[in-house]
Amino acid sequence: MAITKIKISNFKSFKNLEIELGMLNVLIGSNASGKSNFIQIFKFLRDITNFGLENAISMQGGIEYFRNINIAASEPFSVTVVSNQEHGLMIQGGEGSKRLVEIKIYETIYEFVLKFKKGRLGFEIISDKLIQKCEFIDIERQSKRIMKREKFDNKIEIKKKEKLGSGEIILSRHGDKVKIDKATFPKGIMINKDDLFPLFLREEKLSPKDLLLKLSLPFVRPIERELINVAIYDFDPKLPKESTPITGKAELEENGRNLAIVLNNIVKTKDKYRKFSNLIKELLPFMDKVDVEKFADKSLLFIIREIYSEKKFLPASLISDGTVNIIALIIALYFEEKSLTIIEEPERNIHPYLISKVIDMIKDASLQKKQIIVTTHNPEVVKHTDLKNILLVSRDKEGFSIISRPEDKKEVKIFLDNEIGIEELYVQNLLGV
């Protein structure tokens, strides 16, 4: 259900990075350590699926700023994404066979390498590969004839039978075509290449600047969907305070500008509003009601009523930055259906007393199949986060960004055993010792 590992080389401030991710990841580090560059990896991958590779590189500032300034063209760029999202495919168990086999993919590894042209700002794709680890399940097929409107229709019932074993399927780019490099199956399964990867799909051509992700192959689609389903938020509380045209996006925008539109959909649905109301009152007990006002110029503005005033609603423009941030945060965590949610400094404008509750909500949302990455500078956030979820971003002697886990450090454990809090170690800059 999540991206379990990221490996990257020659990207912005990173020379080489390999990091395992959990469902909740709290990214800490000094200013300019590389936290935002780490977030840019996910944005880059999302942009590739949305706009293609060339545009995605351009959106990172072009090749010059996409790769590391010091390494430049001397080394290639590479990225590997490992996902444990499960998905399945059904295929015929052999030529002329009535047997059905389910291929249950439990791990996907997608990687590609770009070589930069020396002296010029061009690149070429030198490797583009998809590895899928899977289990094979034999499916028993039973056919029953049922009568429907005086005609006989065939209804097929399928029953899971037994696990046949595991295997691996590797697809990669060869020139302008995609081929199966390797397909290992458990003994006794006869699967044709054509069943796995039909000829008409093999004929589809890739342009020199396009990646495998561009093809809508059954094996590629799940990882493509996962990379596209990433939300990166950096809320600006001033923007949602202005009215929004009703023609905006239904999903929350990165800066929260269209908050009124998103809220409008929530307040109209009884159960969604019940949940929203519970969660908002947990953080802001004075909040009585949230609503959305529609104006004649076809714009929306959200309004709130506090428990202190029975009838009067306050327009968004008069609401505090912290309140706006909390509303946006609750929507991002609980109402946006994203597989990976990244939030930059979620504690912004929020009182320290409420931070433990905010972190509790972030943990709660991460338990509901939503992978979360947050960045922070706030010691209160660090204090309320489990050590196993903390990732420390720092610079090595050569100035390259590195990411480590304070949990793995013997020295950090000794400090903690001696009742020195994690937040104190963070403030003293001792988590990287």
Added chain:
Amino acid sequence: MAYKGLFILVEGLNDKRFFDKIIKPKLKKKYDSVEVIQYANLKKEKLKRFLRSIEKMKANYLYVGDINSTSCVIKKKQKIQGKFRNIDKGKIIVVIKEIESWYLAGLNDKNSKKLRIRFLKNTEKVTKDQFKMLIPKKFDSEIDFRLEILKFFSIETAKQKNKSFKYFVNKML
């Protein structure tokens, strides 16, 4: 009249949520102020200083802890006293078995059905993990589920379903 304050020291946010919503409103008439403080993230020395300060200001306090796997209330109280020597045994409240037992105790048959969870006649053996298994599919947030329970919570029902809660209510409310 002298200032009368009460500090309730609870372990984590789930305990705080329960005391803030159910207990605090009932104690407001008895005290000038009621504050619920989490101790899970406080270092031992800091908590000792909290207790010393509360005593100095002549305010009242309660230290609430789950019995968890400890065999009886007396042993649990001894354990806590071993950790904080200046703590008053009479001010320790032991929850049987965990705070989740108190959450569920307040639901009657009708409200359990409304929330689509199994009705439990006695909640003294309910653990946190069992509580999590009770969460119906319609709730995709544990916090939301806990808040819904507290909306339906009845102190009278809870007294009948959990002895440790009844003891606490009779002592404090």
